[in-house]
Amino acid sequence: MATAEELAEAFADWRERSNGNPRLKKMVRGWDRVIHFVLADGGEGFTMEVRDGQLSELVPGQVGTPDVVVTGSSEDFCDMFWGDLNPSEKYMSGEITLAGSQADVMRIDAISMVAFLDR
Amino acid sequence: MAAAVPIDRECEVVVLGGGFSGLSAARALARRGVDVVVLEARDRVGGRSWTESVGGLRLDRGGQWIGPTQTRLQSLADELGVATFPTHTAGEAVELRDGVRHTYAGLIPTFDAPAAADAVEAILDLDLAALEVPTHAPWEAADAGRLDGTTLAGWMDDHLGSPVARDLLSVAVRGVFGAEPEELSLLFTLFYLHAGGGLSNLVRTTGGAQERRFVGGSQQLANGMADEIGDRVVLGSPVEVVRFDSDRDCGVTVTARRPGDGSWSVRAERAVLAVPPVIASRLDWVPHRPALRDQLAMRMPMGTVTKVHALYDRPFWRHDGLNGQLVADAGPLSSTFDDSPVDGGRGVLVGFVAGRDCRRFERDGLAGVKAVLEQLGRAFGPRAAEPLELGVQRWSEEAYTGGGPVALAVPGALSTLGPALREPVGPVHWAGTETATEWCGYLEGALQSGERAAAEVLDALGARS
Ligand SMILES: Cc1cc2nc3c(=O)[nH]c(=O)nc-3n(C[C@H](O)[C@H](O)[C@H](O)COP(=O)(O)OP(=O)(O)OC[C@H]3O[C@@H](n4cnc5c(N)ncnc54)[C@H](O)[C@@H]3O)c2cc1C
Numbered sequence: 001m002a003t004a005e006e007l008a009e010a011f012a013d014w015r016e017r018s019n020g021n022p023r024l025k026k027m028v029r030g031w032d033r034v035i036h037f038v039l040a041d042g043g044e045g046f047t048m049e050v051r052d053g054q055l056s057e058l059v060p061g062q063v064g065t066p067d068v069v070v071t072g073s074s075e076d077f078c079d080m081f082w083g084d085l086n087p088s089e090k091y092m093s094g095e096i097t098l099a100g101s102q103a104d105v106m107r108i109d110a111i112s113m114v115a116f117l118d119r
Numbered sequence: 120m121a122a123a124v125p126i127d128r129e130c131e132v133v134v135l136g137g138g139f140s141g142l143s144a145a146r147a148l149a150r151r152g153v154d155v156v157v158l159e160a161r162d163r164v165g166g167r168s169w170t171e172s173v174g175g176l177r178l179d180r181g182g183q184w185i186g187p188t189q190t191r192l193q194s195l196a197d198e199l200g201v202a203t204f205p206t207h208t209a210g211e212a213v214e215l216r217d218g219v220r221h222t223y224a225g226l227i228p229t230f231d232a233p234a235a236a237d238a239v240e241a242i243l244d245l246d247l248a249a250l251e252v253p254t255h256a257p258w259e260a261a262d263a264g265r266l267d268g269t270t271l272a273g274w275m276d277d278h279l280g281s282p283v284a285r286d287l288l289s290v291a292v293r294g295v296f297g298a299e300p301e302e303l304s305l306l307f308t309l310f311y312l313h314a315g316g317g318l319s320n321l322v323r324t325t326g327g328a329q330e331r332r333f334v335g336g337s338q339q340l341a342n343g344m345a346d347e348i349g350d351r352v353v354l355g356s357p358v359e360v361v362r363f364d365s366d367r368d369c370g371v372t373v374t375a376r377r378p379g380d381g382s383w384s385v386r387a388e389r390a391v392l393a394v395p396p397v398i399a400s401r402l403d404w405v406p407h408r409p410a411l412r413d414q415l416a417m418r419m420p421m422g423t424v425t426k427v428h429a430l431y432d433r434p435f436w437r438h439d440g441l442n443g444q445l446v447a448d449a450g451p452l453s454s455t456f457d458d459s460p461v462d463g464g465r466g467v468l469v470g471f472v473a474g475r476d477c478r479r480f481e482r483d484g485l486a487g488v489k490a491v492l493e494q495l496g497r498a499f500g501p502r503a504a505e506p507l508e509l510g511v512q513r514w515s516e517e518a519y520t521g522g523g524p525v526a527l528a529v530p531g532a533l534s535t536l537g538p539a540l541r542e543p544v545g546p547v548h549w550a551g552t553e554t555a556t557e558w559c560g561y562l563e564g565a566l567q568s569g570e571r572a573a574a575e576v577l578d579a580l581g582a583r584s
Contacts (some may be wrong), residue, residue, distance in 0.1 A: 023240060042492035088225035092208065092325040103250055106317055117229060117236040 001029055001042050002074035008058055010081035011048075015055045015101035017083070027111050029053045035103060036066035041073045068104045080112065081119040087112040122511050124362065124372055130154045130351075132576055133373055133387040134218045138166025139562050141393030142291065142344035142352075142552040143191075143569030144576075149348050151577060156385055157348060158375050160357030160519045163338075164345045167523055168562060171338025173510055176460055176467065178428050180352040180512040181523065181580040182562045183458075183469075187526075188316060189563035191570070192340070196333060199343035203331040206324045207434070207457040210442035211515040213498045216283075217448065218481035222495060228287065228446055236283035242291075244278060246317035247310040253451050254556040257310035258537035265576035267534035274305050286448045291322045293474040295512075296560075297422025298527050302474075308527035314559040324444075326455070328561070334461050337562065353456025356383075358518065361390065363545050371546040389576045393550040393569060395526050396540075397421060398519065411536055418532035419553065421522025423477040425513045426450070427491055429506035431466035434459040436499045443468055445498045451491050453481075453496070468495065470505070481515065525560035526553045541571075543579075548572045 002010075018024045028050050035048045047063040049056040072080075076096055079085035090096035091109060098105045120322035134145045137159030153162065158288045163169070167181040172461045185192050185203055190444045196203060214221045214228035221230040230233050252260040260266060271292065279285045292300050295318070296311075311546065312318050320327045321370035333339065353376040363371040377383045392399050396416035404413075434457060436443050443457030451472045458469035472480045480487040498505030533540075541554050555564030 023236060027240060029242065074216070084227040086229065088227065092226065094325065103247055104321060106243060108245050109319065110239050112536070113226070113239045114236045117232040117239065118431075 001043070001111040002078040004043065004060065006078055007046070007081070010078045011039035011058050014083070014115065015057070017119060019054050021115070023118055024114055025053050027107070027114065028045060028055075031107060033098060034064045035108070036062050036069045037068060037077060038062075038071040039074050039077075040071055041075075043074060055116055057103055062065070066100070068098060068100035068108050072094065080116070082115060086116055124374060124384045126372065127383040128156060128385045130156045130385065130387050132156075132389045132391065133371070133385050134200035134391045135373065135438075136166065136551070137164035137170060137341070137345060137352055137354070138393060138394035138551075139341060139344075139565035140552060140569040141166075141339055142348065143392065143566045144393060144550050144573040145348050145352070145390045145569075146344050147570055147573035148576060149351070153577070153580065154349060155348070155350040156387070157321050157345075158356045158358050158373065158385065159352060159354050162355045164352065164354070165338040165341035167514075167520060168337045168341055169366055173428065174430055174465075174508055176430070176465060178330075178458070178467065178469075178510065179336050179338070180426055180510070181337075181514070182338050183332055184329045185333065185562070186320070186323075186330040186419065187326065189558060189561070191566040192563045195344070195566065197339050199340060201343070203338050204334055204461045205331050206329055207437070207459065207463075208324050208442050208444075210437060210440050212442055212444035212446065215447040215449070215494070215498055216286075217447065223443070226319075231281075231283045234281045234283035234287065237279055237281050238287040241275070241278050241284065241288055242318050245274075245309070246312060246319055249317060249325065251310040252306065252313050254310060254314045254559075256286075256537070257306055258534050260306065260309075263306055263534045264435035266309065267532070268530055269302050269305040269352065270301055270306055270530055271303040271308045272300035275300055287446075290446055290448060290453050291318060293476070294471055296527050297473045297477070297524055298520065300476045300554045302420075302527060302529065304530040304532060310533070311559055314555065314557055314564065315561065319580055320491065323383075332458075340562075358402060360403040360405060361547070363390075364406070380557040387546075389546045389548060389579055391548045391550050391569075391572045391576060393572070394519075394520060395421060395551055396553055397521050397526060399549075403529050406508065409547060411539035412542070412544055412549070415532060415536035418529050418536065419518070419526040420529070421515070421526050422524060423474055423515055424523045425472040425477050425480060425511060427470040427472060427512075428458065428508075428510035429468045429470070429495055429503070430508040430510075431468075431502070431506055434463055434466035435502055436466075436468075437463075439500065441499060443499075445470070445561035447498070450494075451480045451493050452476075455495075467570050468499070470495070477515070479515065543575060546579075548575050
């Protein structure tokens with residue numbers, strides 16, 4: 001199990017790369033959303049916001065009403081944020097699940113894949 | 120006025136076609152006590168679902184997969200006690216690109232990562248645009264005329280810079296539609312993607328359209344529906360003529376061939392045509408054709424697909440860490456999947472030769488078949504090039520189907536003639552997966568269209584009494 005610090009560090013890396021990636025910026029333009037990450041292996045999870053084409057910093061806990069809920073293990077989230085894990089493998093195996101409106105799920109699915117491919 | 124013909128059988132509703140759509144319509148009507156007769160041209164039911172025994176295995180020569188949100192199909196399977204099992208996906212997939220072999224994990228070949236990212240972004244753009252096209256009336260989409268005046272290829276010109284990304288998307292489209300992006304109206308494409316939950320859903324195994332298979336094959340579900348309807352399903356009876364007088368509400372008479380017995384005529388108050396649009400257009404209509412529906416059908420050609428099965432004594436690729444999936448930028452095969460039986464006791468790869476590649480394959484004859492074997496060898500090793508058996512199912516040769524997996528709409532079709540797709544003409548109602556608003560093109564869509572047509576007919580019959 002990854003610690004909250006490890007997750008925060010991995011996420012900070014992901015966020016920096018994502019916010020600097022022109023393709024991803026385009027993909028989140030006008031898409032202001034609240035995203036909850038739920039840890040399947042325990043722990044309190046965290047919240048991320050997309051606002052004005054930028055990913056926010058991670059906030060511990062489940063804050064606000066989520067548009068998308070992403071559930072997975074802390075290890076997989078860490079690997080995904082570091083860019084070591086192809087998220088589509090985890091979606092296909094059901095180890096990471098996405099819940100939300102069809103359009104929001106499609107978008108976060110594509111965004112996470114592009115973040116992996118375009119790293 | 121329609122000339123009188125001797126009537127051999129009278130009933131309330133005659134259904135043309137014993138595929139999933141016709142049988143679901145007939146079953147729904149029979150359950151409501153309606154006297155219904157189903158005329159099926161072939162000597163079997165199922166249509167584009169056709170399970171055959173090959174070397175002791177039950178192989179689907181047509182439709183085979185079921186995925187999430189296909190609730191009618193799942194209930195039918197549950198009702199008939201037909202089990203499903205997941206498509207084998209453990210291991211890596213193979214990509215053949217420019218003659219070079221790569222392996223990859225996940226949804227999309229990742230060898231050329233920027234191109235893959237391009238393709239993912241394009242699929243998202245398409246899928247989000249698709250959600251804006253109403254599935255019950257694509258012609259009412261904002262900008263329907265402009266979308267319908269564009270091909271998918273035209274859209275790709277504007278949205279995809281890299282040729283590799285374009286290839287990746289074309290392979291996906293070829294598999295889904297049996298057609299090239301150049302053939303597909305953008306409006307129709309968006310409608311179809313919306314009806315099936317997006318291209319990202321249609322190309323997926325786990326979590327998508329290729330998630331599970333039926334133990335014993337999909338045709339069992341057609342057989343089960345036909346069993347319930349009983350001897351009112353008449354096999355080997357292709358309809359040739361449909362007669363009705365649209366000016367007078369005096370029913371409909373269809374004349375069909377009957378094996379060994381010349382022809383016979385069935386008269387009914389209502390008819391359900393549960394065949395692909397182009398097949399309905401090949402009938403004789405007396406005194407005249409259902410003009411707008413017929414014109415629309417001329418703009419809805421069938422896709423081009425051939426399905427190939429390669430049988431082996433074992434699914435040996437699994438031991439090499441492969442999942443049996445192939446994506447290829449050049450034919451004959453554009454994709455394969457592991458199609459081994461549930462116990463994995465034998466090995467089967469199912470492959471699709473589609474669109475452009477299928478037209479070349481049909482011309483190439485034996486050389487095409489040889490090319491399939493070579494391609495299997497390149498993808499999965501020399502053993503794959505020497506299957507115990509190779510089954511080749513050419514859907515374009517099928518007189519009562521004309522191609523597959525589905526009819527597509529060319530530019531200008533839906534925006535100018537779309538409403539004719541489902542609008543009844545006199546006593547004639549339209550079913551068939553091509554008329555579905557959910558999962559159009561799939562078995563689920565066929566079931567939905569049959570239920571919708573049955574409801575229309577019940578309404579019409581109710582209004583009469
Ligand atoms: C290669 C291939 C793979 C596919 N894979 C899948 C899949 O994995 N999952 C999925 O959900 N779908 C799949 N599909 C699509 C699916 O098979 C079809 O959507 C579905 O079977 C269509 O059912 P239908 O009743 O609308 O039409 P059909 O099945 O075409 O039924 C029409 C029936 O009418 C009969 N008929 C035609 N002319 C006459 C006449 N003149 N008189 C009387 N009867 C007539 C035909 O013989 C046929 O039985 C696939 C299709 C193909 C070809």
